[in-house]
Amino acid sequence: MTRSLRRAFLQGWDLHPAQLVTRHLATWCFYRGELDPTYARLAAWTEGREGQVLDEPATAAALAGHLQSLRRCSELQDGDRIMWGVVPPDDRRLR
Incomplete structure (x- = not known):
């Protein structure tokens, strides 16, 4: 799962409904694991x-x-970005 996310395959259609919880958890762990370096680079x-x-x-x-x-x-809240001093992702400079 994480290998697919690293390769930019963000969706998979071959899941059984019982696997959705596991996929959500794997997706959450992937993005959360890269949070600190992402914040640092964006800041x-x-x-x-x-x-x-x-x-x-x-x-x-x-x-x-x-x-x-x-x-x-549903893991990142608005306050998280303010805490790190990073501009919101919808900032005009990022378009």
């Missing part, structure tokens, strides 16, 4: 700092999309 980009990785607007938009995916899993 560095929005503040104009240079990090270990050179990011551009398209990369920042992809990182914001990663946060939006976690939010769709």
